[in-house]
Amino acid sequence: MMQEDVPGAVALQKLAFPPPFSEDLHWDPEHLLHHVAVFPTGQWIAESEGQIVGSCSNAIISEARWQAHGSWGATVGGPYIHNHDSKGSTLYGLDITVHPEFRRIGIGRAFYAARFDLIRTQGLTRYGTGCRIPDFRQLAQTKPGLTPEAYVSKVQHGEFADRTLTPLLRYGLKLIGVVDNYMEDEESGNAGALLEWTR
Numbered sequence: 222m223m224q225e226d227v228p229g230a231v232a233l234q235k236l237a238f239p240p241p242f243s244e245d246l247h248w249d250p251e252h253l254l255h256h257v258a259v260f261p262t263g264q265w266i267a268e269s270e271g272q273i274v275g276s277c278s279n280a281i282i283s284e285a286r287w288q289a290h291g292s293w294g295a296t297v298g299g300p301y302i303h304n305h306d307s308k309g310s311t312l313y314g315l316d317i318t319v320h321p322e323f324r325r326i327g328i329g330r331a332f333y334a335a336r337f338d339l340i341r342t343q344g345l346t347r348y349g350t351g352c353r354i355p356d357f358r359q360l361a362q363t364k365p366g367l368t369p370e371a372y373v374s375k376v377q378h379g380e381f382a383d384r385t386l387t388p389l390l391r392y393g394l395k396l397i398g399v400v401d402n403y404m405e406d407e408e409s410g411n412a413g414a415l416l417e418w419t420r
C-alpha cells in the first residue's frame with residue numbers, strides 16, 4: 222500500500238464491512254497513512270486492472286502484548302497502532318479485506334502467504350490475530366446456549382462454516398481460543414477467535 226492507494230482501501234471498507242458492523246470501526250484515511258508511515262512493509266493492497274480489490278494491514282507487537290490475549294484495541298493500541306513495536310515478536314493481523322465481487326479466488330490466501338513470508342524474512346516468532354466470527358449470532362438464535370467457544374470448535378471441525386473463520390483456518394492458522402469483548406461486533410457476539418501460526 223502506497224499513500225495514493227489509501228482512498229481506494231478506505232472505500233473498500235464500506236463494501237466489505239456493511240451494517241450492522243459499525244462504520245466507526247472502518248479505517249479513516251489518517252489511520253492507513255499512519256500505518257504506511259510507521260510500518261510500510263506490512264501494508265498491502267490487491268489490484269485488478271487498476272482497481273483496488275483487497276487490502277491488508279499489519280503491526281508488530283511485543284511478546285507480552287501477544288501473551289496477554291486482549292481485545293483488539295488493547296493489543297494494538299487503537300487504530301493508530303500505538304503498540305506497534307518493530308522489535309516485537311509477533312506479526313499481528315489488523316485487517317484483511319477482499320472486495321465482495323472478488324472473493325473465493327485466492328486473494329485472502331495470497332495476503333496470508335505474504336504474512337507468512339514476512340515472518341520468515343524478518344525472523345519473527347509467529348503470526349497472531351483475533352478473527353471475526355460473523356455467522357455466530359445468527360446461528361446462536363436457532364441454537365440457544367451456543368457459546369462462542371463451542372461455535373468456533375464446531376467451525377474448526379467442519380460442523381458449521383463461518384464466512385470469515387473458515388477461510389482463515391484453511392490458511393493453516395491454529396485456533397487457540399476465544400477472546401470475549403474482542404471488539405464491538407454484533408454479528409460475532411463481540412467475540413474474536415484467537416488464531417496463531419508459527420514457522
Ligand SMILES: CC(C)(COP(=O)(O)OP(=O)(O)OC[C@H]1O[C@@H](n2cnc3c(N)ncnc32)[C@H](O)[C@@H]1OP(=O)(O)O)[C@@H](O)C(=O)NCCC(=O)NCCS
Pocket residue numbers: 237238316317318319320323324325326327328329330331351352353382383384385387388389391
Ligand atoms: C475472509 C476473507 C478475507 C476471505 O478472502 P477470500 O479471498 O474470499 O478467500 P480465499 O479465496 O483465499 O479462500 C480461502 C479458502 O476459504 C474458503 N472460503 C472462502 N470464503 C468462504 C466462505 N464464505 N465459506 C466457506 N469457505 C470459504 C475458500 O473456498 C478457500 O478454500 P480452499 O482451501 O479450497 O482454497 C473475505 O471473505 C473478506 O474480505 N471478508 C470480509 C471482511 C472480513 O471479515 N475480514 C476479516 C476480518 S477478521
